[in-house]
Amino acid sequence: MTPGPDRARLEAQLAVFGLTEFRPGQREVIEAVLAGSDCLCVMPTGGGKSLCYQLPGLMLNGLTLVVSPLIALMKDQVDQLLARRLPVTFINSTLTTAEQYERLDRMAAGQYRLVYVVPERFRSARFLEAVRKAGIKLLAIDEAHCISQWGHDFRPDYARLGHFRRLLGNPTTIALTATATDAVRRDIVEQLQLRDPRTFITGFARPNLHYEVQFPRTERQKSEMLVRFLRSAKGAGIVYASTRKKTEEVAALIAQEVGRASAAYHAGLAPDQRRAAQEAFMGGEVEIITATTAFGMGIDKPDVRFVVHYNLPGTLEGYYQEAGRAGRDGKPSHCLLLYAPSDRFIQEFFIESAYPGREHVAAVYEFLRRSDENPIQLTQQEIKERLGLPVGAEGIGTCEQLLESAGVLERLMASENLASVRIDSDLPTLVDLLPRQAKVRRQVVRAVERIVGDRRQEMVYFRPRDLLQACQLDQAAVTAALRELNALEVFTYVPPFRGRAIRMLRRDARFDELQIDFEAHERLKAAEYDKLNRVIRFALSRSCRQQEILRYFGDPRESPCGHCDNCRRDGRHDALPAATPEANDNVLTAVRIALSGIARTSQSHRRCGKNLIAQMLCGSDSAKVKKLGLDRLSTFGLLAHLGQSDVAALIDALVAAGLAQQVEIGPRRPVLELTALGSEVMKGAGTPEFDLPAPADLMWKLRRDRPGEAVGNGASAESAAEVDLPMADPELLAALERWRREQCSDSGLPPHYVLPNAALEAIARRLPRSLDELATVKGIGPAKLKRYGDELLRIVSGGSEASKDAPALPARQSLPLAPIVPAASEDGRGDSPPSLAPMGPPAPVSVLATRHPARQPPHYWTWRLLTSGFSAEECMAARQIDREALLDHLLRAVEEGWPVKAEWCLGPALLAALEKVVRDGEPERIRPLLPDLPGGTRYEEVQLFLKCRRCSPARAE
Numbered sequence: 001m002t003p004g005p006d007r008a009r010l011e012a013q014l015a016v017f018g019l020t021e022f023r024p025g026q027r028e029v030i031e032a033v034l035a036g037s038d039c040l041c042v043m044p045t046g047g048g049k050s051l052c053y054q055l056p057g058l059m060l061n062g063l064t065l066v067v068s069p070l071i072a073l074m075k076d077q078v079d080q081l082l083a084r085r086l087p088v089t090f091i092n093s094t095l096t097t098a099e100q101y102e103r104l105d106r107m108a109a110g111q112y113r114l115v116y117v118v119p120e121r122f123r124s125a126r127f128l129e130a131v132r133k134a135g136i137k138l139l140a141i142d143e144a145h146c147i148s149q150w151g152h153d154f155r156p157d158y159a160r161l162g163h164f165r166r167l168l169g170n171p172t173t174i175a176l177t178a179t180a181t182d183a184v185r186r187d188i189v190e191q192l193q194l195r196d197p198r199t200f201i202t203g204f205a206r207p208n209l210h211y212e213v214q215f216p217r218t219e220r221q222k223s224e225m226l227v228r229f230l231r232s233a234k235g236a237g238i239v240y241a242s243t244r245k246k247t248e249e250v251a252a253l254i255a256q257e258v259g260r261a262s263a264a265y266h267a268g269l270a271p272d273q274r275r276a277a278q279e280a281f282m283g284g285e286v287e288i289i290t291a292t293t294a295f296g297m298g299i300d301k302p303d304v305r306f307v308v309h310y311n312l313p314g315t316l317e318g319y320y321q322e323a324g325r326a327g328r329d330g331k332p333s334h335c336l337l338l339y340a341p342s343d344r345f346i347q348e349f350f351i352e353s354a355y356p357g358r359e360h361v362a363a364v365y366e367f368l369r370r371s372d373e374n375p376i377q378l379t380q381q382e383i384k385e386r387l388g389l390p391v392g393a394e395g396i397g398t399c400e401q402l403l404e405s406a407g408v409l410e411r412l413m414a415s416e417n418l419a420s421v422r423i424d425s426d427l428p429t430l431v432d433l434l435p436r437q438a439k440v441r442r443q444v445v446r447a448v449e450r451i452v453g454d455r456r457q458e459m460v461y462f463r464p465r466d467l468l469q470a471c472q473l474d475q476a477a478v479t480a481a482l483r484e485l486n487a488l489e490v491f492t493y494v495p496p497f498r499g500r501a502i503r504m505l506r507r508d509a510r511f512d513e514l515q516i517d518f519e520a521h522e523r524l525k526a527a528e529y530d531k532l533n534r535v536i537r538f539a540l541s542r543s544c545r546q547q548e549i550l551r552y553f554g555d556p557r558e559s560p561c562g563h564c565d566n567c568r569r570d571g572r573h574d575a576l577p578a579a580t581p582e583a584n585d586n587v588l589t590a591v592r593i594a595l596s597g598i599a600r601t602s603q604s605h606r607r608c609g610k611n612l613i614a615q616m617l618c619g620s621d622s623a624k625v626k627k628l629g630l631d632r633l634s635t636f637g638l639l640a641h642l643g644q645s646d647v648a649a650l651i652d653a654l655v656a657a658g659l660a661q662q663v664e665i666g667p668r669r670p671v672l673e674l675t676a677l678g679s680e681v682m683k684g685a686g687t688p689e690f691d692l693p694a695p696a697d698l699m700w701k702l703r704r705d706r707p708g709e710a711v712g713n714g715a716s717a718e719s720a721a722e723v724d725l726p727m728a729d730p731e732l733l734a735a736l737e738r739w740r741r742e743q744c745s746d747s748g749l750p751p752h753y754v755l756p757n758a759a760l761e762a763i764a765r766r767l768p769r770s771l772d773e774l775a776t777v778k779g780i781g782p783a784k785l786k787r788y789g790d791e792l793l794r795i796v797s798g799g800s801e802a803s804k805d806a807p808a809l810p811a812r813q814s815l816p817l818a819p820i821v822p823a824a825s826e827d828g829r830g831d832s833p834p835s836l837a838p839m840g841p842p843a844p845v846s847v848l849a850t851r852h853p854a855r856q857p858p859h860y861w862t863w864r865l866l867t868s869g870f871s872a873e874e875c876m877a878a879r880q881i882d883r884e885a886l887l888d889h890l891l892r893a894v895e896e897g898w899p900v901k902a903e904w905c906l907g908p909a910l911l912a913a914l915e916k917v918v919r920d921g922e923p924e925r926i927r928p929l930l931p932d933l934p935g936g937t938r939y940e941e942v943q944l945f946l947k948c949r950r951c952s953p954a955r956a957e
Contacts, residue, residue, distance in 0.1 A: 016055075017051065025200055025203050067139070074090045088116070119160070238290075241292060278295070314351070314528070354398060356396075364396060421462070422458060443471055539693075592681065618644045649698050733760060769796070862893075906945060
């Protein structure tokens with residue numbers, strides 16, 4: 001083709017589709033296809049992939065066959081093209097048999113330029129014959145990642161397309177996908193055996209999408225974040241959740257708290273319910289749809305203004321594909337991910353369920369080979385339920401796949417009430433294998449051979465009545481003959497059936513004799529964990545979100561997008577330096593402590609998961625930590641200045657950074673171990689080169705606070721100097737420990753929160769004489785210095801007797817609070833962030849005495865800490881809540897009649913301003929006060945002040 005005329009011709013063809021110009025990358029792909037080159041096109045959802053085969057299909061003289069798994073999408077595309085009077089159609093199971101055959105005949109006659117089909121259609125001999133007659137010019141394979149087992153949506157029928165492509169004479173082929181990593185791209189090329197393919201990766205930059213990640217600490221906080229976002233978000237949107245149950249819960253939450261029209265969509269609903277929900281959303285009757293990943297493939301709604309991921313998706317491919325359904329009209333749209341570390345457990349469960357262990361595969365094999373049926377018409381869910389295996393239905397499918405690879409069974413798919421037959425012999429005819437007196441069988445074999453033709457060694461589908469007509473025999477005689485012919489090793493007949501079925505090929509082999517590549521199975525499983533770590537790394541990353549996505553898909557871009565949350569970050573973290581471990585010794589020390597903690601649990605043969613290691617590093621008093629002896633490890637309590645959820649997030653970041661990895665040592669028992677890089681970083685070997693993808697608030701805490709001790713070669717000069725100090729005074733150390741126990745009894749806080757062991761020992765060795773000297777002790781920050789400094793100095797100066805006479809802190813009341821202990825998470829997988837467990841209600845508030853101690857509401861524990869003398873900032877840190885939640889808790893406390901003082905969380909300036917405004921009488925309305933108050937005053941602060949003001953002075957005291 002010469003550049004000038006062909007470019008002009010291409011421009012002219014655009015008008016056929018109602019377009020005036022190509023999108024980025026489209027022209028280059030189309031020119032390569034028209035030149036006869038095989039192509040691999042990686043272009044995101046909404047990037048214009050369909051034009052890359054539709055336009056060449058109309059220009060080429062012959063048939064373009066489009067393979068797609070999405071029946072709804074192919075119908076939409078065909079309807080759009082038919083509206084432009086273009087010669088296209090589709091053939092799938094939504095048509096009657098007569099309609100299918102009519103379209104096959106018209107295709108064979110050359111009356112169509114484009115024909116859309118599902119991959120299962122290639123099983124039909126009649127379909128393949130019609131394609132051969134039509135003369136295929138272009139084979140377009142959409143959703144091509146389904147070919148690869150390294151992709152996120154592998155489908156066996158896609159894996160057979162390479163074989164069928166060869167049967168059709170290797171026509172020019174374009175494989176298209178919206179999500180393909182380098183490994184998936186290589187696998188697509190290999191499976192299809194493309195000839196020197198041109199690879200195009202383009203269009204992943206979506207300048208109209210605003211990517212944002214928020215980090216809720218609890219499930220309640222996640223719900224509040226979602227409600228707050230949906231109340232302000234305009235237009236239509238999708239909220240993705242990871243499970244059917246969570247989808248229903250989120251839909252109920254939206255209906256109750258947001259008040260917008262919404263619907264739920266997941267695979268557990270009846271087809272009519274799913275269709276009604278989808279149509280209501282597409283038609284605008286419903287603004288918000290909450291869904292699992294079952295919703296969205298092929299959905300082309302251009303005005304989706306936001307996509308929220310309530311749970312972490314399992315892969316970055318899945319996230320980008322789902323988030324990419326927002327803003328397909330090019331207008332600004334919002335993509336919000338609510339990432340909680342516990343979301344990882346859900347995805348790990350999915351991975352474990354999809355990749356069952358050897359013992360589960362053996363159980364499935366023993367069950368199937370003892371079945372009297374053949375084929376065995378049981379669904380994967382039915383097999384799971386009969387065996388009671390702790391894997392999902394997808395895991396049963398994996399077991400079947402592995403057994404199929406070992407040659408003991410084959411999986412069958414119903415093909416519209418068709419029967420199937422396979423001849424595994426190169427003999428001209430099987431008649432010679434039958435005795436001469438077997439006239440009926442010989443007659444049936446000849447008819448079957450005419451149906452099969454040259455398609456030996458593969459299943460050929462046909463209508464049973466066609467075989468009856470060819471044999472000129474009654475049904476009973478043909479059925480009996482086929483049953484007898486099945487005894488031949490080279491002849492396989494499968495009658496029509498509904499749904500899925502399994503045909504056993506061997507039942508005599510013991511499981512341990514089967515050749516199953518479990519190593520490859522484990523590699524696929526490890527690849528899924530890598531993908532999970534990659535999407536976590538994306539969530540925790542502080543670099544441009546869009547750049548992260550572009551790099552992942554091999555479409556690098558130099559400049560940041562400028563509009564994601566990281567590019568436009570505001571607030572207190574703006575003034576901080578770049579968040580790299582090398583930039584701050586405190587961060588690197590915390591990293592080495594965490595890595596050392598992982599290493600210590602492995603070396604001591606107490607291999608642990610993330611939550612136990614986090615508890616150990618925080619110095620938890622939990623029974624399990626003590627039972628395993630984790631409190632005797634040298635790293636116990638060294639990160640006590642952080643919350644357990646912070647340490648868990650730090651460990652997640654280590655895994656995402658490739659410094660640690662999670663391995664399975666038993667069913668549902670993942671443990672952590674160091675990688676080679678992690679070992680080097682822990683030991684301080686050379687300059688550590690890694691990025692720590694931790695949330696910004698955690699990085700701020702790591703930079704600000706110094707861990708209790710340094711580890712390995714990364715120890716600070718202060719810890720090195722500590723070696724020259726004398727041994728700790730045992731009497732002084734005992735006095736300090738008694739003092740700490742008193743503080744714990746008064747406050748209900750665990751020992752490590754008051755002061756970690758390392759800090760007590762350092763005081764007993766250094767014997768500080770001033771607040772400045774005390775401030776150099778690691779573990780004593782400004783807040784603890786202010787609260788405990790004078791008392792600690794009195795204990796040091798007075799020795800072991802000082803603590804006996806030391807006065808109690810005047811600001812505290814002695815309230816019977818229990819220590820902070822980790823509570824079991826909802827799913828039983830691990831420990832949630834610390835929560836206060838009560839020993840009993842305080843005497844002054846009789847209303848609380850009627851409640852069971854374990855059922856006290858969250859605002860009760862906030863109120864208890866504040867009544868004990870803790871400041872608002874200390875309370876928020878201990879309870880892991882923000883100021884909005886603090887105010888909400890106090891307002892609830894006031895409403896329940898508990899004594900609350902406004903000065904607990906309102907500063908003097910604000911209190912004075914409020915007093916001035918209401919001096920002449922309390923106004924009936926609160927909101928008009930806000931303009932007259934200091935900037936940034938919250939409505940809730942005014943409300944709290946007025947509620948507290950109504951209380952009598954005596955009661956307030």
